[in-house]
Amino acid sequence: MFDRNLRVIIANKNFLEKSRRTEYETIGKHVDEIFPSVILQYTQLSERIRTVFKGGVGDRGREMYYRSPGLPTRVYYYNLTPLIDDQGIVENVMLIMDDITQQVSLREKVRQTERHLASVVESANDIVTSLDPKGMILTWNNAAERISGYIERELVSKPLTTIFVDAQKATLVSIIEGLSKGKMVKHIELGLITKMGKIIPISWSFALMRDDAQMVVGIVGVGQDLSERRELEAQLFHSAKLASLGVMAGGIAHEIRNPLGISSAAAQLLLEYPENESLRKECAQKIYSGIKRASQIIEELLKFSHPSKGQFEPTNINDAVVETLNLIEKQLVLTRIEIKKNLDSHIPVITAERNLLKQAFLNMLLNAANAMPDGGILTITTETDGKNSVMVIFKDTGRGISAENIDKIFDPFFTTMPVGKGTGLGLSITYSIIKHHEGTIHVESTAGKGTTFTIKLPIKKKINSEEGCNV
CATH class of the missing domain: 3.30.450.20 (PAS domain)
Known part of the structure; x- marks a missing residue:
């Protein structure tokens, strides 16, 4: 506490301990003798005390950095309070210094944390x-x-x-x-x-x-x-389509060769017997049918290999299954695989990316064919699951999947095929396509007794022209 001459008349024990001063060295001393000149210049403490004496109004809310000899710097929050007598005259001014070193340290840590978090967010x-x-x-x-x-x-x-x-x-x-x-x-x-x-x-x-x-x-x-991921998926899906077409090449060639062979034979008969009216009519019909069949196969291949527009549209699952089978059924038959179709004729229409689903179905057919190298039976079933979903079930009589591999089959690049015989992408891409349609795919298998894949797709999904995989 200071008198009007700015001399100390009271100093508590805490102040004496923190400043490392004795009572003899403090009481009666001028404020300029108590605090270092650097602090006095920075705080202008003497002038502030005089102002409080003159105006009778306290001075509040400032920080002071103070270091006693041999001690680390402390931070104090100080204020000046006037003590007024009965006549309204300021007799003394009290300086209260609250040690806020710890609070300031915590405040700085908080600021550093805030700056760090802000940097993380912005980066x-x-x-x-x-x-x-x-x-x-x-x-x-x-x-x-x-x-x-x-x-x-x-x-x-x-x-x-x-x-x-x-x-x-x-x-x-x-x-x-x-x-x-x-x-x-x-x-x-x-x-x-x-x-x-x-x-x-x-x-x-x-x-x-x-x-x-x-x-x-x-x-x-x-x-x-997800833009970059979608582009990469599009490239991957398209590459997988081309790989699937390569696998089907033998069967497709056979499929196209038959109608072309019939057309060629009919054309030779026309050239050999041009006057035979009935033969000419029959041969013309054969040529027309053969060309039409070859054209249809090529058209289906072009549709399949062309990138999807990324649009959901009304889709009949049965039609998608049949169109996919048309691409590969003859090849499956040549490998002694019998196809059984149990397609529900009353299957509801769903909203889907038709070409993507056909790619998923083709992957399932090729997977089944690989599982039955010596022939077998592939049963394809479509049905509804209550009112919410349609199911497409692929059941083969192949070699099945071992217990240790069944949890890995949807992992990219996982394959049990010999090196050079499979990429390991077919099932993982199928999984991605089904997930893209908000559906599920489930597998049940026993080694040596065949495998059943069940694809479940939601019936009700809003058609949105902005949606899609852009595949």
Whole structure:
């Protein structure tokens, strides 16, 4: 405590200990003798004490860094309080110094952590955005700006649905409502519309942000750009198609050679007996039928090998199965495989990418053929599972799958075929295609007793022109 001459009249024990001064060295001394000149210049303490004496108003809320001889620097939060007598005159000024060294250290650690987290968020390659509980955008990181083309100030305080395709806005609203009820959302694919109008597939994960009282204060969303992955999948799927065509080459050649051979023989008869009217008519019909059949096979091959447009459309599963069988059935018969078809004539129409499903079915047929090198029976069944799904079942009488391999069959590049006889991609690509259709594929097998694959596809799925694998 200081008098009007700025001399110390009281100093408590804590001050004396922290400053390493004795009471004799402190009481009666001027403020300039108590504190180092550097602190006095930085804080202008003398002038502040005089101001409090003159105005009678306390001086609050400042920090002082103070180091006593032989001790580390401490940080104090100090304030000056006037002591006023009955006549309203300031008799003394009290200096209270609160040691906040630990708090300042924690504060600096918090700041470092905040800077580190902010750096992590801004350096991330994925979209990281924070939303308020209603889905309004609060922050938008650098990756989000790069991917979307929108800078943060263009989107802050706007709903996240602003940059979603119309058909998926209701889905996002439902997700936000579900989060408030404690539901977790991971890896849901939703299309983001960039500033240039391009639609980018994004895999989103959402989670709630809570305060210390566990009250919901916001939502954090992380989005991974799937564009590059989709392009790689498209290349892989297309390569797999071409590989499948290579496997089928022998059967396809035989399939085309038959109608061409018939047409050639009919043409030779026409040249040999041009005057025979009835023979001419019959030969012309044979030539026409043969060319038509060869043209149909080539057309089906072109449709199969052409990249998919990435659009879901009404699809009859039976038709997709039959069209796929037409490509390979003769080759299967030549390898002594008997095809049995149990196709439900009342199977409901589903929404699907037809060519992708045909590729999945072809992979299943080739897999069954590889499992029956000495011939066997392949039974293909279509049926409904209640009202929600259709099922396509491929059951073969082949060598089956061993117990140690059954959990690996959908892994990329896993194959039990000899080197050079298989890529190990057929079943993994089939799995990806079925998952793309929000379906499931299940396998049951016993070594030496055959294998059954059951593909289940949902009946009800909205047709959205923006969806697709772009394969």
